[in-house]
Amino acid sequence: MKIVVAGGTGFVGRYICRALLDSGHEVTVLSRRGSTSDISQLAGANAMKGDVIDPATLRGRLDGADAVVGAVTFPNYPAEVPRKNKTFDRYDRQGTENLLAEAERAEVAHYVYISGASADPDSPVVWYRAKGRAEEAIKASGLKYSILRPSWAYGPEDKSLNRFVQIARFSPVVPRIGVRRQEIQPVYIEDIATAVARIFERGAWQKTYEIGGPDVMSMDAVIRTMLKVTGMHRLILPIPVLLPKLATAPLTLLPSPLMTPAGIEFAIQDGLVDISALEADLDVHPVPLEEGLSNYLGAA
Numbered sequence: 185m186k187i188v189v190a191g192g193t194g195f196v197g198r199y200i201c202r203a204l205l206d207s208g209h210e211v212t213v214l215s216r217r218g219s220t221s222d223i224s225q226l227a228g229a230n231a232m233k234g235d236v237i238d239p240a241t242l243r244g245r246l247d248g249a250d251a252v253v254g255a256v257t258f259p260n261y262p263a264e265v266p267r268k269n270k271t272f273d274r275y276d277r278q279g280t281e282n283l284l285a286e287a288e289r290a291e292v293a294h295y296v297y298i299s300g301a302s303a304d305p306d307s308p309v310v311w312y313r314a315k316g317r318a319e320e321a322i323k324a325s326g327l328k329y330s331i332l333r334p335s336w337a338y339g340p341e342d343k344s345l346n347r348f349v350q351i352a353r354f355s356p357v358v359p360r361i362g363v364r365r366q367e368i369q370p371v372y373i374e375d376i377a378t379a380v381a382r383i384f385e386r387g388a389w390q391k392t393y394e395i396g397g398p399d400v401m402s403m404d405a406v407i408r409t410m411l412k413v414t415g416m417h418r419l420i421l422p423i424p425v426l427l428p429k430l431a432t433a434p435l436t437l438l439p440s441p442l443m444t445p446a447g448i449e450f451a452i453q454d455g456l457v458d459i460s461a462l463e464a465d466l467d468v469h470p471v472p473l474e475e476g477l478s479n480y481l482g483a484a
Contacts, residue, residue, distance in 0.1 A: 185251055186210045188212045189212070192229070192253075195257075196298055200298075202377065211229045212231070216233070218232050239282045244290075250294060256276075256283075258274065262311075262451065263447035264447070265436075265444075272314035276311075277317045277318045280318035280322065294329070295327040295328070296383055299333045300312070301456065302333075302456075303316040303319055330383045330390075332380060333395065335369040335395065340480045342373070349481065355418070361428055362422065362424075363425075367454045368406070368455040375395065393461055394459060398469075400456065404420055409474050410481070413481050432448060
């Protein structure tokens with residue numbers, strides 16, 4: 185198949201591209217810059233310029249494609265900057281609608297969307313709502329679709345779990361935001377990529393799949409597992425949510441803040457999924473966190 189991957193230069197998108205290339209598909213990465221240097225790790229892929237928030241840049245970009253994979257994340261994730269139009273809604277909902285409209289015009293047959301755990305068009309939470317409304321638009325289209333909802337993704341280049349690794353390597357204490365138990369199912373990035381490749385391989389269309397690790401874990405358990413794999417011994421220190429929210433509040437004045445109070449709230453959300461359909465239909469069995477981490481983290 186000729187597959188265009190929007191967001192193929194991002195953390196999740198790159199692994200999806202590699203899995204599709206390894207499966208024998210012809211892959212084109214659609215990104216804002218469209219530079220071949222951005223896909224230097226994806227030998228065999230093509231680069232094409234197009235921005236999902238600017239419909240004019242998408243015109244004609246999907247002509248001749250058999251399928252589209254939407255794996256776009258807004259540039260300042262997870263910290264929204266509404267005055268700069270850097271929001272979940274603009275990139276997840278509107279960006280998907282723009283890409284979907286061009287796919288329909290170009291008569292693309294298939295669409296795979298990388299959504300997220302707890303996506304819900306009626307959610308009061310902006311990130312869940314944006315993903316949920318994107319899903320609604322896809323389901324209402326005339327394309328054969330498949331939706332993948334990952335829990336907390338981790339891997340060699342992720343910006344979440346690796347932050348804990350970096351802190352642990354120079355500090356005797358690893359801070360963890362929040363005092364309540366946060367429940368997630370960390371999912372190895374390779375498993376997400378495999379799931380997308382299997383969707384195409386098995387023709388698993390008109391489906392929504394959730395994907396996460398096999399174990400429901402607290403964030404403390406996640407950090408302890410990381411410490412075990414890296415051979416480090418550190419104290420985990422819970423930090424009341426109010427403190428980082430107060431600390432990041434002034435950052436909202438910056439053009440591209442690294443974090444905001446809303447971003448802090450995003451970071452402490454649960455991420456629970458049901459992987460039974462994924463295992464039954466796609467024969468994808470996500471690895472436990474310790475196994476996934478051992479694939480790329482040696483002793484510190």
